Amino acid sequence: MALKFPIFMDAQSTTPCDPRVVEAMLPYFTEKFGHPASRNHPFGWEAEGAVDAARQRIASLLGARDPKELVFTSGGTEAINLALKGAAEMYREKGNHIVTTMIEQRAGLDTCKRLERQGFEVTYVPVRPSGLVDVDDVGRAITDRTILVSVMFANNEIGTLQDVAAIGKLAKARGVIFHTDATQAVGKVPVDVEAMGIDLLSCTAHLMYGPKGVGALYVRRRGPRVRLQPMLDGGGHERGMRSGTLPVPLIVGFGRAAELCAEGMPEEGARLARLRDRLQDMILSRVDEAFLNGDPARRLPHNLNISFAYVEGESVLMGLNKETALASGSACTSATLEPSYVIAALGASTELAHSSIRFSLHRFNTEEEVEFVGKRTIEVIGRLRDMSPLYELAKEGVDLKSIRWKAE
Ligand SMILES: Cc1ncc(COP(=O)(O)O)c(C=O)c1O
Structure with missing residues (x-):
């Protein structure tokens, strides 16, 4: 050819949208245009049903027990901001220390820099020449003031896959919440929030053959129940964690993209x-x-x-x-x-x-x-x-x- x-x-940087994803999205721009929070008529029920189905598909790709553990966002950047700022603010009484790595994407690093300006302390753990972080280094960085460990699943430049399961186990043993930026990994390699002990996980549709402008934050509901301070005030959508009308066509596309990734x-x-x-x-x-x-x-x-x-x-x-x-x-x-x-x-x-x-x-x-x-x-x-x-x-x-x- x-x-x-x-x-x-x-x-x-981004992936092309799969034509099967576009096909699934199209009716939700035109005839199926309802607001998913309109609980009193069929337009709303249809939109809500489509969002629920997509949420289920994405939850299943992540190994989440409950689709309600997903909070839709505008993408990976917003999910990471919500995870880090939301947890930092919520658990401020417990401690003011965060552990992360030197090779996080800018959304993670810049959010940490902002939190430092607000009085939080951040340890940036170095990586080995291979790009892998030493799990023992993460362990040594945790103190009794640590509230959050954030280590990316897969690096956006060199693709290195961290030992997320070991870090999840360590965080659990030390009673610290564990966030992973999995925007590059979801849909490409197996991800399982239960088996890997992940409490918060950020992902985005446009890196898995879905549309740009939609992402999700997985927020664990049980063992432990993670709580976040919302960044946006408003109608209290997404269990109060992210107010704003859901972009139904994008979410439908995200769900279809997740389904296709899981299959193939x-x-x-x-x-x-x-x-x-x-x-x-x-x-x-x-x-x-x-x-x-x-x-x-x-x-x-x-x-x-x-x-x-x-x-x-x-x-x-x-x-x-x-x-x-x-x-x-x-x-x-x-x-x-x-x-x-x-x-x-x-x-x-x-x-x-x-x-x-x-x-x-x-x-x-x-x-x-x-x-x-x-x-x-x-x-x-x-x-x-x-x-x-x-x-x-x-x-x-x-x-x-x-x-x-x-x-x-
Ligand atoms: C590792 C990583 N984290 C976060 C993001 C930001 O995601 P988004 O573009 O959906 O805001 C990207 C985007 O390329 C990324 O590669």
Whole structure:
């Protein structure tokens, strides 16, 4: 089949909406437009029924005992904010300390920074070079003032899967609430809030082939019953935790997306891991000084993150972006180009943190696309290195660290 350009391999930024999801959503924009809180007529009952069915499907994907444990939000960012701020405020009398990691997504890190400004203390546990957090380090960080542990399930850059079950067990033993940002994991790898001892879990539809603008926070109701201070005041929807009219079409799409992920997960995961491994082998066998970031085994099946020494990640993207959509670890923020804090947290040099490229595959990627992207990446890296004086010096055996750069 002819390739269609540009090829999308940036599925950890967002995923395409599955056409079956769109099909399920469409009637809820037009003929089935009722308000789910309109309890006194059929339009409302229909909308409420659709929301209940979607809630059930998502709860089942998460292994939740009761669909009422789900609170719909506008996405992962809001779910994380509600989990952290809601728990911090609710349990402030009990303590003011939170334990998290250095590689959380910005929604987690920035919320913690805000809480610090409000008088909370936060411990940011480092990770090993593989990107895995040491469960014992989490244990050592917990004090008798700790009210919450928040560790992401899967990292958005390097795909590393934390030992969530061990952290859940530890948190339970120490009587601390455990939140996990599972936005990258739900629908891709098995998640089970009961078996893994998760008290709060954030997820989002647009990373699992659902629509943008809807997410959910799982809030445990039993053993322990977790309570949260709401962030929004209003009609008291979602058991008082998140006021606001529910976006019924988006929720229906989220539910259908959850159902499709549950049905296809083992085959889809295995297929994407095979394609990812092919891409990885192609690149690593043909490009020297290319380093795999993250844990080679404990990672999402569709994630591949490689640092290419002597080239800037942004230059690689520019060389490829007419044909292929990928992501670099460098985030262009205002005037400065910041290196990836995730790659830096693995202990990599600033140069390598600047040179990381994330390939993330999705349900609709094909083998031909993988072959094309692998081949073009190798070509572009080769071309950039041909123009790189640093690469040339390094190949001549010059120790770049010994060079004194001086402007005459
Ligand atoms: C790990 C992680 N957490 C949180 C979010 C935020 O989710 P949303 O875009 O739904 O607000 C993302 C989004 O990419 C993410 O990758």
